[in-house]
Amino acid sequence: MPKDNNKAHVIVVGNEKGGSGKSTTAMHVIVSLLRKGFKISVIDLDSRQKSLARYLENRLKYSEKNELDLAIPDVYVLSRSLNGDVDNMMYEDTKNFSELMEELHEGSDFILIDCPGSDSNLSRLAHASADTLITPINDSFVDLDLLASVDQDTYKVDKLSLYSEMVWDARKHRAATDRGTIDWVVMRNRTSALDAKNKRRVNAALKELQKRISFRYIQGLGERVIYRELFPKGLTLVDLRDTKEKMTMSHVAARQELRRLMGDLDLPEWDEIEQNKQSKAS
Template sequence: MTETTLPRKMSKTHVIVVGNEKGGSGKSTTAMHIVVSLLKRDFRVAVIDLDARQKSLARYLENRENYARAHKLKLTMPDVHVLPKATEGTREDMERDEKNRFDTLLQQLRRDYDFVLIDCPGSDVHLSRLAHAVADTLITPINDSFVDLDLLAQVNADNYKVERLSLYSEMVWNARKQRAVADRGQIDWVVMRNRTSALDAKNKRRVHDALKQLEKRVAFRYVAGLGERVIYRELFPKGLTLVDFRDSGQDKMTMSHVAARQEIRRLMEDLKLPGWTEAAVAAE
């Protein structure tokens, strides 16, 4: 895809990693809206899709490019890279190859872009662990259920209190230690609760309470994510987002569209990405 000719707005590249080890949590939808939100604020953005088999985020962006070309629309585009996992050699050989290719690509992108967003596959693979260890902001979307919460911690079946951390939380803890050793950097871990229902329910409150317990214990920031809205899924074939809906030749926005846009704006504010507040003010 054609990269932007805009000058960089930040002196240091900020790496955003969107990941967990479970599919169906809205990672690609979340990542896409973050990418377009940053592009709309004139940041230079690159994307690395580590799931070379499904390529959900890369396909979303490919749909966007094709739709813009077919309808003669001017839609902002990031620079997109798909990084496949190694398939030949011993495990040590493959991991060495993956690390070399990952480090080389990231180093190249750091020279030209304000933000690099890395979309991880929904499984525990070496490339995903490499990405987590270089994150400045780690975003973990989870669905509004104890099935997804189990990704982070196990809870007591009777009182729903957190009993122990799960493997993914331990992996993030190890990534934080690696990051501290590598450059004394810190990972801002943001857990966002996706596909929440507008209806109140005991299960919804219990998931909320468990996440609040974990927030202090594991040191992440717990924020509201994207609601359960059909519009998020409908936009995928066209590669569109709620951020650029008015620029895409679509019909008049409904109240549901407006509410979804508000969710995206709130999410971007909650992420507290560097330069966002200043850029948003300048654009208004």
């Protein structure tokens, strides 16, 4: 297990834009890790929407209703402080976040934190604590603007966004605090199978941008109806073989996407487990 000095590996899923598939991505990472025997704790910082917490609630209900033994992690919803002035709220946020993280580190191999689609002190604290930061973006210049603006005529990267600057600050804070590093993974999500000029331009801009601000650019999950259908039942693609849900060729292709994604994330011990699994199969 990826334990080092009683510290869990912290995965943060975040950006400052909704609709990019953060909760879907987070849920599939969570269940993939659970299925490999890892102990994972989950923190949902979006106390208003609670998309990830609701996803897990749906999973529990579906499991009980259908008498299934689905792996379900401990989930904590952490709300931002609303007491006193700004300084007091920031103090309370920092205290509550630090105490929860200290508690979860002791019993977890991984801690996954799902951030809201907006800037907040809690979100900044989470980013600064990340070992792996996953930023899903959709296949459009609207979402690319989260990272940087581009020239209107050439589509070349013009200047960095506030979010990219925030991640840069989080990296500096992490290095100064414990000399740790943040592996920033930008995941191009909800991609279409069809080729298009816009798609190629977004791809070129991301490749240029990763050289400037040092992130790893990987392919995420495609635009598939199955991801939206799984939410009400709290299921993931990993679960389908253990349920009565019918598998289609689209589901099989989506599972391949997920396997590739988990490999590309390069999480501790994941490759070793997959290699051992393949060796036993052969």
